[in-house]
Amino acid sequence: QVHLVESGGGLVQAGGSLGLSCAASGRTFSRYTVGWFRQAPGKEREFVGGIRWNGDYTTNAEYADSVEGRFFISRDAAKDTVYMQMNSLTPEDTGVYYCASRDAGIVTTTPTSYSYWGQGAQVTVSS
16 A cells, blocks of 8 residues: 655646655555646646656656656655656646656556556646
8 A cells, every 4th residue: 555645735826846746655656657747727637757666777758748748756665755846837737746656667647547646746836
């Protein structure tokens, strides 16, 4: 069992930056694949990005086209924590952001592929 706790987010003006953290407890998830999703009011949960463990302690991060070049995902295996830095935010980035983990493997964009979920963190970008 993996328990994920998110922190960060908040309110920022368009063009600003925010960071999110996803800390794991229970079984270590340094070898898990972690995805980030977001959900805006009235919309479906959508994939934002993810990071996988390659088996040689390197990682690969992948991003949705809408955030490529603005969002950056990293992980600190020693702290069992994954981070997402969000830059050049726009009002369209507003929503509740969730981290999720699945057994080591490719980053997938489908929420049902992930077994464990954080509680969500609100990100609000004002125009």
